Amino acid sequence: MITLTVNARAYEAVVDPDTPLLFVLRDSLGLTGTKYGCGIGQCGACTVLLDGEATRSCQIPAESVGTQSITTIEAIAQDPMGAKVVAAWIGGEVPQCGYCQSGQVMAATGLLKQNPKPSDADIANAMTNLCRCGTYNAIADAVRRAAA
Structure with a gap:
């Protein structure tokens, strides 16, 4: 289980540690505004903010987010x-x-x-x-x- 702070709210998700953040957001948390595009970090459809910095969420394992604040299009x-x-x-x-x-x-x-x-x-x-x-x-x- 991992804990993520998304849109100023704490979420827990049971996922493999190397699951891309994109899929945790979409599939585990139901935040589907972040889109899947290419899956290799090239198109940017999956961009979210990590502590205010634009990040391609398909390329970052969810467990590596740690205590960083995630902002999605929903917020x-x-x-x-x-x-x-x-x-x-x-x-x-x-x-x-x-x-x-x-x-x-x-x-x-x-x-x-x-x-x-x-x-x-x-x-x-x-x-x-x-x-x-x-x-x-x-x-x-x-x-x-x-x-x-």
């Missing part, structure tokens, strides 16, 4: 920076199909928590999540709006 609007990002996403009508957007919002929030005034290069370097709909320009614009 991101409760974070002041996350609320700004969500408002910018809605205001800019960013999503098309929407599948990658929870990971995109989490990556943008993580970026802005680390760097509240990112340059265009900072945004390009941080926003590496894949979007099959190609909304990259709208995503970058939304990050700029959230930072303003």
Whole structure:
């Protein structure tokens, strides 16, 4: 059994220690806003915040999280920076199909928590999540709006 702090709440889950955090969140805790994309840490659909830093949850064993605080898309609007990002996403009508957007919002929030005034290069370097709909320009614009 492992204990995780997710969205400011303690959860216990009976899982193999090396189970990826993504599957604990989705399958054991029912927090399905974090998406499975590629399973190899490349697409970013599974991005969550670990102590405020954007992390690909498919690549981190749940037991290695320890006492770090996990924030998922379900609670991101409760974070002041996350609320700004969500408002910018809605205001800019960013999503098309929407599948990658929870990971995109989490990556943008993580970026802005680390760097509240990112340059265009900072945004390009941080926003590496894949979007099959190609909304990259709208995503970058939304990050700029959230930072303003």
